[in-house]
Amino acid sequence: MPQTLEAQHRVPNALAGCRLDQAAAELFVDHSRERLKGWIKAGALTVDGHPAKPKEKLAGGEWLRLEAELEDEARFEPEAIPLSVAFEDDAVLVVDKPAGLVVHPAAGNPDGTLLNGLLYHCPTLASVPRAGIVHRLDKDTTGLMVVAKTLAAQTALVEQLQARSVSREYDAVVTGVMTAGGTVDAPIGRHPRDRKRQAVHAAGKPAVTHYRVVERFRGHTHVRCRLETGRTHQIRVHLAHQRFPLVGDPVYGGRLKLPAGADEGVKTLLREFPRQALHARKLAFDHPVSGQRMTLRAHLPDDLLLLIDALRDDAETMT
Template structure:
């Protein structure tokens, strides 16, 4: 079975309703955002296909060696570590069919990210990948204001060998207060494979969320096709804007919770920062608990229901299904994570019409 058949089979097996963001390239981990603590020896090759004829070397390399930034790839080319048919060429070289691109380099970076004994929920692991069910409140990797307590710190403790990989093997992100599934690579080749699958949009991601709006109202917006970019005045926010990047969200199904609230199953077809949160707010169905794109509870709620919504301390969003092609075996892999307890409890309260 080839790659396309495997993914078709995976998609066809997905349930119509799970009880369904975050950021195509926007939530990708660039290998230069690295926490590597030891040098990584790289040896990668690629044979140019008919479809790739005439593409500039630097542009093609950015597509096929997706774990590295354009700046790093240009450096590899300029220093002769990335060659064509064994020869040093310029970044603007137009590739020909059958050209053999070879990348041989030592990739180094420096980091102060330290191992921390933090519990993590490991759904699956083998020699190439780890699947994590991330809790709410955990930042994926260190950054300004979050140097410790992140998933990367936890990975470095539980899997010390991850230290030789950029970002400890991360290939994508979800927001701090979004729960659910993340895939972690255990080798450089697995990391590159998974990053490229994300770029090719062949990674299958479904989310569950609790949103404002009756089922029939929400399903009027089953396909939300609206570009997303940085908000013009609030730089920490994203917004639908014509100058933004293409973004496509598919609402697969909606389940009744209350006359004004629904449980949605969402297929993320691209991965822009805050995509689901921005898109649902844009069409008038913001997530419960969203501190940035949300809204106040509407009328028609009992006191208990209103309090439950007001007290829900995060966006009610959970990455419940993740599918991809295994980077070593070529098998179609699919994983599920149940709804976290806080969302289950909120659903029970909204469902209780006797209050």
């Protein structure tokens, strides 16, 4: 059954003149402003028993009452999916996601997802929206994800993401030899013709990716990316937009390019690399309870290590 929330607060005189959504965010501190705004619009958060609009100004002294139902994740089955846990306490869980694992059930992937594994690992996550998931990685992207184990922790982490105070760094291997790092500041939105893809276009949402060169090879580059924003497929879209698509990317990679002069072993490895060469290597955030800055790192997975080692060995034969 869905979890029912009931709470009320009287608007203090100090908040007189504030908008309803602003006052609600100050009083119902366990919930994000966006979630509260949705409840206001749905009539689940009322003023003196009456529905109101988020922008309505308050005089002070009103009673704000919340009666809402949280999304119940118990409808998804817990599954004994092995999880690589990088950190865990009573408030947060950080996992190192493998390639091939879908984060959330959807059409075509009704089970066998990270969410199913989280519900098995920590059954109390059934009472937290999206089982505590606050950000996602693509199915074939590996690396670190933070999961909130309580509603209050989830609200705090979502607010950090919105404030861009969560630091996320990725390792990637791209086709082409970069001369230097840089920044891509280009809006991303759904592709105007192919609804399954994202694209850089003026009607998209702001998106900023910083990247720097780690190592150059014969026809490829190992780069390190840092996100300011978290748009769907952001690194994949931005680097392809710069004409440096990720190795193995089936959506944005374009035509396979093999470096002239490379040995057959390297060419075969590039032809057969089974996924986009992208790994979430570093994650930093403020702990939602202690406030301590948490920094976690995940080693490169074996397939990326093998690829980088092979490209490095091949590059050394050029000298």
